[in-house]
Amino acid sequence: MxxxxxxxxxxxxxxxxxxxxxxxxxKTEEISLETCTGRVLAETVLSERNVPHYRRAAMDGYAVRVSDTMGASPSNPVMLQLSDRVEEGTSTWVHTGAAVPEGADAVVMVEDTITAGNLVEIRAQVYPGRNVGQIGEDIKKGDMIFEEGHFLRPCDVAVLASLGLDRVKVFNxxxxxxxxxxxxxxxxxxxxxxxxxxxxxxxxxxxxxxxxxxxxxxxxxxxxxxxxxxxxxxxxxxxxxxxxxxxxxxxxxxxxxxxxxxxxxxxxxxxxxxxxxxxxxxxxxxxxxxxxxxxxxxxxxxxxxxxxxxxxxxxxxAAIPEIPEPILKKRLATKISSKIGYVNFVRVVFEGDKVRPLTGNGDRVLTSVAKADGYVLVPENVEGYEEGEEVDVFLIE
Known part of the structure; x- marks a missing residue:
């Protein structure tokens, strides 16, 4: 018995x-970045490099010296010579993410320019650093990126990859x-x-x-x-x-x-x-x-x-940090009955902006979960909820 x-x-x-x-x-193991989503870091990650490691253009446009754009506007454009390098009176085309050439301290957006042959008409004044991502703008060498115990998401893995890492230590x-x-x-x-x-x-x-x-x-x-x-x-x-x-x-x-x-x-x-x-x-x-x-x-x-x-x-x-579950506030299309003294797990389906308890809610009927959109937990000291009452709905998945 x-x-x-x-x-x-x-x-x-x-x-x-x-x-x-x-x-x-x-216990820990080292795994590849491709397989580490959903794992928990077993070490603190410090950056050993700057990201970006070069000055990069933040817009498609022309790399210029700021001093050459003083007073530029649509009604008073400045004409610069197109060149492979930037010096007084010249400009170089750059695309987003490209290295900003030496001598340039800003980028004029292509929308603020007109080209004519080997000349470019600058129609906006810029200031130092305009449309330029500086070295270490995202991450500086020595920065603490993630602490031990961090739960890795795909966006976190991309950050680790930007540091040049191929593998990380995680808890088993x-x-x-x-x-x-x-x-x-x-x-x-x-x-x-x-x-x-x-x-x-x-x-x-x-x-x-x-x-x-x-x-x-x-x-x-x-x-x-x-x-x-x-x-x-x-x-x-x-x-x-x-x-x-x-x-x-x-x-x-x-x-x-x-x-x-x-x-x-x-x-x-x-x-x-x-x-x-x-x-x-x-x-x-x-x-x-x-x-x-x-x-x-x-x-x-x-x-x-x-x-x-x-x-x-x-x-x-697994040392997985507690992540709050999404909870939806919904009104009941019909009443919920429950047992006093028990937390009641009631399966519900969405019905417009309301939820309706599923019939056949017995513990033998697994399809009552497969058909459900979510569930309502009725506390042990509550004898159900009335039609129209607002309840917390937890998603099944």
Whole structure:
């Protein structure tokens, strides 16, 4: 018999207990710039060069000496000789990004000029540095570019490339072992046209693995383990080299639910039974300093645990900075009912400038997530929301 829920822990308390037992990975690796988006820097980056390293034209036009443009205007243009170099009375064509020749201290935009043969008519006065990017204008040698712990985005990678870097040191991604359990599961590799009654294709492990990858981890997607305590124990022990373990299924209180008991026997069961709907049977534990998340077998309940516990767990393991989720303010097209004492995860779809809760919101119906645009979290002390009320909507992706 599986362990009976002795108490229900709030989502916030469960997450606090879980995260305070997780240590950030300190192992690092050097990787190419082409593969470092979404990784976390394991070193502070200082610039060893100026960017740009030369004076460059900021506009298409003519490089000139400022003194040669004094008083120039459309009604009083100045005529300069076109030349390969800039000196008194001469000008040189430059395109955007080109080096500004010696002797020139400004660029006149092409829009303020008229050419005639080997002469250019300057129709605007410029001042020193006009339309010229100076050496080190973007980055100066010795500047601190990014600190250790910076989360790398594509625009950041472009900055690193401008410094002449090819590789950077980053923290290792956490390896997450995903162990699907259940006598009723059939591997997709062994699937038949339609499984026999009482059997289902294994999809929760696949979903968990893909979310692990999306959130910055490396999934180790294992074969199905039967509902047997010894089998589950062996699967866990074989993966204690991972940084996190996810057990999918076997978290409730039935005769075939052994996940929480095995975790308790091998390590410490922190929480079993969480105040979230769907997702109450979720369990959290620690085995040999490795965080373990036990997901309910019902798909939506499992997904809720992935969002609430696996994602923040991966972020702490990988030292990924907290990035606020985009929240939309929308009014309800119909009311939302919820259970007091639980955080309710309610899937919604956009309907014009409103949102409508999806029907068939049970924890067995995964399509209620696939069809949803977002979700509303109803706090544990709130008994739903009325039609027309404004709510916070979190995007599914």
């Amino acid at each position: 599986g362990r009976i829920f002795k108490k229900r822990t709030s989502v916030d308390e469960a997450l606090r207990l879980f995260l305070e037992r997780i240590s950030t990975i300190k 991604k956490p390896v997450v072992a995903v162990i699907p359990t259940g006598d009723e599961l059939i591997s997709r590799q062994e699937k038949r046209d339609v499984p026999p009654p009482g059997m289902v294709l294994e999809t929760n492990g696949l979903m968990s693995s893909l979310y692990v990858q999306k959130w910055g981890g490396v999934p180790r997607y294992l074969n199905i383990v039967p509902d047997n305590p010894d089998s589950i124990k062996r699967a866990i022990e074989a993966n204690l080299d991972a940084d996190m373990i996810i057990l999918s299924g076997g978290t409730s209180v039935g005769k075939r639910d052994h996940a929480s008991e095995v975790v308790a026997a091998l390590g410490e069961l922190l929480v079993h039974g969480i105040g979230v709907s769907p997702g109450k049977p979720s369990a959290l534990g620690i085995i040999s300093n490795i965080p373990v998340v036990c997901l309910p077998g019902y798909p939506v309940a499992g997904l809720v645990s992935l969002y609430f516990f696996v994602r923040p767990g991966i972020r702490k393991l």
